[in-house]
Amino acid sequence: MSAQAKTAEPTVVNGINVDDLLALIDSVKREPAKGKTNWHVTTIWQGQARSRADIESYEIGGEKVPRRFSIDIDEPRELGGSNSFANPQDHLIAALNACMTVGYVAQCAVRGITLESLAIETDGEIDLRGFLGIDPAVPQGYENLSYTVRIKGNGTKEQFAEVHKAVMATSPNFYNLSRPVGLTPALFVE
Incomplete structure (x- = not known):
């Protein structure tokens, strides 16, 4: 075998890296604390019936993982909103x-x-x-x-x-x- 060993391609089915998924399952089986997750969303009123939910991070296995998303929310006009979202x-x-x-x-x-x-x-x-x-x-x-x-x-x-x-x-x-x-x-x- 050459000095540069060929690494196996991951098994991907339906866009899911099955090797990584099975590794996560195995890791959580061995150390249940690695399977603990915490989710946090802050929602702030934006006027009328609109609000914005902000996501800044989540935790997995005690480690904080940054991720930034905003979700805009509204109501239909018939329920007091502007039907924007x-x-x-x-x-x-x-x-x-x-x-x-x-x-x-x-x-x-x-x-x-x-x-x-x-x-x-x-x-x-x-x-x-x-x-x-x-x-x-x-x-x-x-x-x-x-x-x-x-x-x-x-x-x-x-x-x-x-x-x-x-x-x-x-x-x-x-x-x-x-x-x-x-x-x-x-x-x-x-």
Whole structure:
């Protein structure tokens, strides 16, 4: 072998570096603290019904990783906004769909299934009588969300059913929206 040993190309399926993903899984199995993450978003009112959510970093395994993103949020005109940006419900459903999308892509990748297409459609109803405080018996948010996954690739129906089950069992946002999440509020009046 020459002095310059040839390094193996990473295994990439569906754009996911499977070698890195499996290395992360192995690392977290060996040292569970490396799997601890912390997410932080600051949202600031921008006038009318608009706000901007700023993301500056997140933590993984106790290490802060800088990343800068801003998400502008508004409401439709009918709900008091200017309809300049997607509203909180759009973002909530988009976050659920995006999280599950990552799950489907990664679950397929580690199984060697190449995807041709993937789409998730989610919908739910909110009765404004709850949100507007008109009727305290009416829930303020969703009682149910329904979603349809349309997936195509070189996997069998059985493999895709296995992937579907795995996504529901491991998706953080599926988990977050399918059960109550404790909220710890604090109010500081300035």
